[in-house]
Amino acid sequence: MNTLRAEAPRVAVFRKEHFNAAHRLNNPNWSDEKNARVYGKCNNPHFHGHNYDLIVQVTGTIDPETGYVIDMKHLGDLIKEHVTDRFDHKNLNLDTEEFADLNPSAENIAIVIYTILRNQLSESLDLKIRLYETERNFVEYPV
Numbered sequence: 001m002n003t004l005r006a007e008a009p010r011v012a013v014f015r016k017e018h019f020n021a022a023h024r025l026n027n028p029n030w031s032d033e034k035n036a037r038v039y040g041k042c043n044n045p046h047f048h049g050h051n052y053d054l055i056v057q058v059t060g061t062i063d064p065e066t067g068y069v070i071d072m073k074h075l076g077d078l079i080k081e082h083v084t085d086r087f088d089h090k091n092l093n094l095d096t097e098e099f100a101d102l103n104p105s106a107e108n109i110a111i112v113i114y115t116i117l118r119n120q121l122s123e124s125l126d127l128k129i130r131l132y133e134t135e136r137n138f139v140e141y142p143v
């Protein structure tokens, strides 16, 4: 008799959201010259904006009653309440406590969003964030 039981399949679901925000990349421990050299136009003292595309990936097993890993409507509502309402049309450096002392690079923004959403989801669900800062520049966390 085969005593091995098939593992429940794990499925990834994705929710895409969008927000606009301004930021400035700057290291306060460096000179103005070094900041300008390292960050280039992203160091503009008057800030600049991006149209961020956010893809939230949630992976888990399927609830046999709903057929869902997670209700994507609920996931969309969570992202709106906790992420996009918080960051959309904000100056990340000046208007948000998360980036008051943290350089708002795409990497750091992704980690902040991950941490916010991780607290909203069941521990049985895995979470991954993909954040597009431009059409060609994007980051993922965790890897």
Ligand SMILES: Nc1nc2c(c(=O)[nH]1)N=C([C@H](O)[C@H](O)COP(=O)(O)OP(=O)(O)OP(=O)(O)O)CN2
Pocket (backbone or CB within 6 Å): 025, 042, 104, 105, 106, 107, 133, 134, 135, 136, 137
């Ligand atoms: N590792 C990182 N590198 C860069 C980041 C970042 O957050 N992490 N951010 C920037 C800029 O803020 C921004 O992404 C602009 O970069 P740029 O390459 O100029 O943008 P585009 O893709 O629109 O333009 P291209 O013409 O394709 O270069 C830079 N680096």
